[in-house]
Amino acid sequence: MAASKAGQHHQHETNTPSDNLPLVLIHRIPQFDLSYKSWLPATKFRLLDPLDQSFSSTPSAQTLAQSARLLLCLGPSPLTQHTLDRYPSIECVVGSSAGLDHLDLSDCRRRGITVTNAGDAFSDDVADFSVALLLDVLRRVSASNRYVRAGSWPVKGDYPLGSKLGGKQIGIVGLGSIGSRIATRLEAFGCSIAYNSRKKKPHVPFPYYENVHDLATNSDVLIICCALTNETHHMINKDIMTALGKEGVIVNVGRGALIDEKELVQFLVRGDIGGAGLDVYENEPVVPRELFGLDNVVLSPHRAVATTDAILALHKVVIANLDAFFSNKPLVSPVELE
Amino acid sequence: MAASKAGQHHQHETNTPSDNLPLVLIHRIPQFDLSYKSWLPATKFRLLDPLDQSFSSTPSAQTLAQSARLLLCLGPSPLTQHTLDRYPSIECVVGSSAGLDHLDLSDCRRRGITVTNAGDAFSDDVADFSVALLLDVLRRVSASNRYVRAGSWPVKGDYPLGSKLGGKQIGIVGLGSIGSRIATRLEAFGCSIAYNSRKKKPHVPFPYYENVHDLATNSDVLIICCALTNETHHMINKDIMTALGKEGVIVNVGRGALIDEKELVQFLVRGDIGGAGLDVYENEPVVPRELFGLDNVVLSPHRAVATTDAILALHKVVIANLDAFFSNKPLVSPVELE
Missing domain, CATH: 3.40.50.720 (NAD(P)-binding Rossmann-like Domain)
Known part of the structure; x- marks a missing residue:
């Protein structure tokens, strides 16, 4: 009781x-x-x-x-x-x-x-941030901002030229709700768009590449915004970076492990690709220190979604x-x- | 001879x-x-x-x-x-x-x-750079890049949130070949555009403001891309900045003297406007040192044209x-x- x-x-x-x-x-x-x-x-x-x-x-x-x-x-x-x-x-x-x-x-x-x-x-904000990273790498906004704040402008003179966004061939890896918004924005800058995804999308006007290697070969810029799965883990490897070439730029707003990060660091340090805008990393919040000294790299702390x-x-x-x-x-x- | x-x-x-x-x-x-x-x-x-x-x-x-x-x-x-x-x-x-x-x-x-x-x-490149500066100020790309490079992410945790570009009311001061290209780009991000110029432009769909003060009152962002003349010297003064308000952002890719730079520095230091992306200054290559410590300011060394x-x-x-x-x-x- x-x-x-x-x-x-x-x-x-x-x-x-x-x-x-x-x-x-x-x-x-x-x-x-x-x-x-x-x-x-x-x-x-x-x-x-x-x-x-x-x-x-x-x-x-x-x-x-x-x-x-x-x-x-x-x-x-x-x-x-x-x-x-x-x-x-x-x-x-x-x-x-x-x-x-x-x-x-x-x-x-x-x-x-x-x-x-x-x-x-998050799609609009991630798309905006992808464009921001790409513009920053090509036009050296962050790097020239450091140059000004270090007091170098009056001492060392003009900061080096950047590269024009318009006319660039953009390869979007993953044309979902984020990727398609990136395409809309970059078309307004006069870029050409192509994409890779699991399947060809119906009603999409952009050229489709069945594999990322061919997309990289035909692109000035790769923007990585697909899902991380067993199939896409380290999808951006040595071969893809070689195909992208010495002037090529990689932007990653997906997940760090979509890229073989160790290889990417080597390619950037050796100058075997042109630059990178990275918001995600394999072992966050750890970012490879070898990148800290490079002016052709923009490193943000997983903030593409953060508004x-x-x-x-x-x-x-x-x-x-x-x-x-x-x-x-x-x-x-x-x-x-x- | x-x-x-x-x-x-x-x-x-x-x-x-x-x-x-x-x-x-x-x-x-x-x-x-x-x-x-x-x-x-x-x-x-x-x-x-x-x-x-x-x-x-x-x-x-x-x-x-x-x-x-x-x-x-x-x-x-x-x-x-x-x-x-x-x-x-x-x-x-x-x-x-x-x-x-x-x-x-x-x-x-x-x-x-x-x-x-x-x-x-230069028009496309200056328009691109204006968008880059604006995105950088709103989404804190350069500042969060500094945060990563300083090793702060693992120690201090997440970097603060930024502000969404889409939906912002953009006031363009000077809708010439540069200003109209800025408008095209920002429309693709979902921004609303209005403008001020010497005369209302025919065949332009955006609201026209006869004076910059009214434009500032109705804008989240002012982008300055008009010619520097006797009439436009220090056009962006204390009154305009007050009208733009505490959250307002100024981007200047025109000429430094379009803005009363001393006032701008005071407004930024006091937090009386939200931020600024500046490519030009009154006394180049001298940039006011008071700005070097501010994270809501992006400072580039007159590089908007430089590709x-x-x-x-x-x-x-x-x-x-x-x-x-x-x-x-x-x-x-x-x-x-x-």
Whole structure:
């Protein structure tokens, strides 16, 4: 009786209004919190975070987690098979990044779990940033800015000439929502566009190259904005860089491991390619120090997605996916699981 | 007889094939030579340069200069009334820069001298560079590049968010061949364009503001790309910067003195405007040192025109103007002298 009473008492205490709300299981590593409590409305969703202090000390919370149908993965927090084993009721993983290489997509497919990503929330900003990196490498904005700030202009005279963007042959690797926006922007600068992707896209006016090697051979610039998968890991290797040639420029806003970074560093240090604009690296936040002294390289700290507007757009798309899932409507930004 | 013979002998010696070629009087200050001897064909033009050592020691060269009908002004070499007084036969001044604030245009008009500028040779490159500066200020490319190179990323964590370019209200001051190209590019990024110029342009779809103050009030960004004249000197003053507001960004690819530089520095240091991308300064190559520590400022050393392609395009337009003048055809890039 006493035990039963205590149980009832406990149930009464935790039976708050949020108990009836749709349950969102949060998945994150400590550094990716995205301040979710500030923008996910606690009036609409019951948020359950295994990293919350109360979680491990509350057996009912752990039982509840096992009944969760939806998992919200914050940022690029790695989501392993092991984690999914612990939450057998998960039907949908809502992601909050453009790339999903931190998820095991084929495992999700096997389990019948649907997955969403950031959709178009970041696409404009990443496309803008890609153009910014390319312009910076060609026109030496950052490097000449350093030159001015070092006081060199009055002492050493004119900074060397840059290279014109207009007329350049641009090879886009991955013509998705980001790549197609990069194409629109660069056409306005008078560039010619060609692309590589898994399949030729219907209704796209640009020349398609079935392999990246041929695209590189025919391009002045390669812009890498495809997904990182087993197939695309180190896709930009020694052969591709050789095909791109001594004047060629690489811009990477996808993932660091799309490029064989050690080779890229060697090519840049030896001057075997013309330059690079890099926002992503194989071992972030570590950036190869050999690049720090090079003026034909622009190094940004994974900031292509990072604007206030993009963050707000991400919040919108995440909430829209949660709403859609819990009302049995089509998800807003589902990912094709091949 | 002996004197006459000597005279004949002298005439014979200097009567080279080039004597019959059209005479081009070079005007330059020592630092602006533009390597003209490497690209002006000596087989087509007789080049007379008062800075050549032989010039001052050859009385016939000085006499010849007075008969020159065309003067080629290299770079922004100041061309004063005093210089033109010395060359009374000049009918045409061929310029080799986009801006002509180093010439006294009203004096040229009074003398009936026609003037040409660089035409469209630089327009694409200056437009590209303006977009590069704007993207850099908004998305913090140079600043985050410094952050990476300083080794701060692994130590201090994520670099702060930037601001989205798309959706920004852009005010273009001077919708000429450069300004209109900036508009085309920024429309592809999803920006809204408005402009100020001396007169409303026919067939231009963008809102026109008769004064810069109203344009600034209604803009997130001001891009300055008009000519420097008595009327536009310090056009961007305290009032305009106040109207632009605390989040506003200024990009200047025109001339330094279009902006009251001392005020601009104060506004930036106090945080009373949001940022600036500056390619030109009032007292080049001197750049105000107060700006060197600011991360919301991008400082390039007058490089908006500086690509190999633009230089080749300039050579073409200069030679085309020379050809046109000497064959009595319409000049390729005449400047309207109001």
